[in-house]
Amino acid sequence: MSSNLVPCIIAGGSGTRLWPVSRYTMPKPFIRLHDDETLLQKTLRRAAAVTDSGKLLTVVNRELLFRFLDDYRALQLQEDCELVLEPFGRNTAAAVLLCALRVRELCGGQAQLLVLPADHLIQDEPAFAEAVRRAQELAGQGYLVTFGLQPEYPETGFGYIRTGDALGEAGYQVAEFLEKPELELAQEFVASGSHLWNSGMFCMSVDTLLTEAERYVPSLLQSVEACWQQGQHASGQDYEQVELDAETFAMVEDVSIDIALMERSDRVAVVPCRLGWSDIGSWQAVSSLAPADEQGNRIQGEVILHDTRNCYIDSPSRLTAAVGVEGLMVVDTPDALLIAHEDRSQEVKVIAERLKEKGHPAFLGHLTTVRPWGTYTVLRDDDGYKIKRIVVKPGASLSLQAHHHRSEHWIVVSGTAEVVNGEHSFLLRTNESTFIRIGEKHRLSNPGLIELVLIEVQCGEYLGEDDIVRYEDVYGRDTSGEPV
Template identity: 45%
Template sequence: MNVFPVILCGGSGTRLWPMSRGGYPKQYLKLTGSDTLVQQTVRRLHGIQNVAAPIVITNNDQRFLVADQLRGMEVVPSAIVLEPVGRNTAPAVAAAALLAVESDPDALLLILPSDHVILADDVFAAIAATARDIAASGSLVTFGIEPAKAHTGYGYIRSGKPLAGTDGAWHVEAFTEKPDAATAERFLADGGYYWNSGMFMVKASVYLDELSRFEPQVIEQVRLSVAGAKRDDDFVRLEAQAFEASPNISIDYAVMEKTERAVMVAARGLKWSDIGSWSALAEISEKDADGNSLHGDVLIDSVSNSYIRAEHRMVAAIGVEGLVIVETADAVLVAHAAQSERVKKIVERLTAMGRRESVTHRKVIRPWGSYEGVDQGERFQVKRIVVNPGASLSLQMHHHRAEHWIVVRGTARVCNGDQVLLLTENQSTYIPVGVTHRLENPGKIPLELIEVQSGAYLGEDDIVRFDDHYGRVPAAL
């Protein structure tokens, strides 16, 4: 009986802005070590017995981020499933369950959010082993976190009768949505309440049966969507029309709150956090003698109880206390730690203003590598482009801009109209408006070049694509 990890990677990021953004949410960031949160989630699976390659659920916009980060770990997933629209966790897990039972009719699903931090991987493996044995008998297991305080940002699970023959597992008596402060305090005083972690272990066939019982429209539409899915390269693209017709509902609402099979294991000692704010990240970060957590090129004098992070430039702070300071290439956040959850208000305002800083970073990841804005002005902009070894951009043309490429590292093969050029360091070429062109890296090291664009319109949607290796729509670079 194999355990198929289901890693939930969809969604957008706002609570850890300016690092986490709509198009680059927190699961793809290195916030607590040398790995991103997605990579930490995958590495955590190594201690689990009979574990299959993960099934990753994400969306079309983030597909190359997921694939690139797994490739960087030399992990080949069972599938990267692309949701055409967000429909919450119940339909996503149903799609994973249908794919898992194709490989193993007795498959177990270990359902994991990709954006949580667990600092005790050995404890996680032991808890997962307990959950696996319980789920194999037909129970739907949820992981409950022993509450450290009366938190109002989490849902709660009320434990019922102990599960016979186990230690640290109970039948679930009730699920409670995020409570107000007074209710959370009462839960903590009464005992027997646990935070709902959003992690589950279920037998795929049992989950599908229970979903058919309680939410038949979900399973009906997801079955149609999986049956009509298209597979290309690393991805399973769910059929859009059927998936869009599924109700938008979480696994908690759809199944866990209704089934008689719900069981909770107490996930004690995990050192778990969903890092829902900068202050939450600061709580689990290493601190100096003055209570400061410093990351990057940071200089301080008379600073205490602050979280300061420098991603691109040196940050200096003097005589401050209880602040969150986060610097990125194009935005800086300064907030009182107690107010850091209000960063979502800033993101809402940026979105309403149409500012790209709510969605993308200055550096943008693409399947072939990345590009980063260096400078821009009236009728021009400058970018730094990195193309991975063996990768190429699409064969394309622009109506409104010309481009000048200067190679600073590596080797470029350039299709420029009827010419095919091989360029090395310090060599360049000019692409006039309306000329079909393609950039490739035939070498073994990353290709780095500076691109100078000039013209009346410099938007990324000024692309006519003729051929592309990555199955992208014409207007996506």
């Protein structure tokens, strides 16, 4: 392990090929695999194992802050949690340069960055640690280092790296970066023995990165520095954050670190490695993580099969049956069902793109929505009324708020609720309820040690999540109409 190394995790992958599980408000790094850990959690744990600098830095969208903290806190890591909060995505060049500026503040220019996407899976962690050691050796010599994966088959969905001169036993200079090839060219790359998959992981010193950025992309660096200077620093209970200014961040070029710098610099090296790596880029990749039965079927949930072969069926919430089918990917969620042929699982992104164009709710989020205080699930949404199941974490509290267009009935299912309703404060226990009139200030809290579960029935002419005025909020949210 190295005390000079700061892992920098880029948690920005959208994962449209993993719809309907991956969505805008719950992107790919936050989806849970079959072992109930998210890709983000696996990345955080893996990053903590290769450094003793005591710090983990993550770049993540501001709207995903509390979802991130839930995943981070569940791991109970000892490292300090440092966060850079983006108002919206601006690709990897901006994210990596922002990490460099933050690490320079924390540890100085000689510190090294280990840049890791939050949505990749690495199963051979000893091999990963050895690859990081070799990358640090080359980074110490002034190289921008990338990790090149030994290709296992002619993949057309990845970029490739052609190796150049050897740099001792640690790696090679990069001769050329190559775009995603057609199948015939990918076969030639694999047969050559001199081409590696481009993993999107990097290691470099802060000073080297900023020097090369000043040389090749000075305007990009200047715009990132200007944005950084406008960032707002704040501290949470167990984390430090820098929230970027949206206006100046919008001026930053939307470009990848590969295009902006790695493909242009003459100081780029590659470490070849075999890591048991996958970018989990499709449902076919996800299915490979589950054990297969004698007919090649991989199932999650309650599934009944007859004369069915080589199918992946993920149906955690309801019984699914399949008869006489082969080679299908079936993924069931409460509000959307995906059926695709295994050979065309990459094309799921087309469905997600069409839903995005329509502004369809099945692109934006799930029926269950995560909030800093817990979750709510829409059970029914119809003209004039909406029914929700609300779960509040122990010790958590919703904002003090009011609604202009709806009244609410709260019925406690389990746990104890502490309620502010107008001028009255009181406790509600299982099977007790209260009614909140339109325009009445109210707050819901959980004073207990177990989750509070209640049913909320809303009635009114307008039931949108933006019908809210906040008066007080322990999570620092404003009163501009942000949904609770």
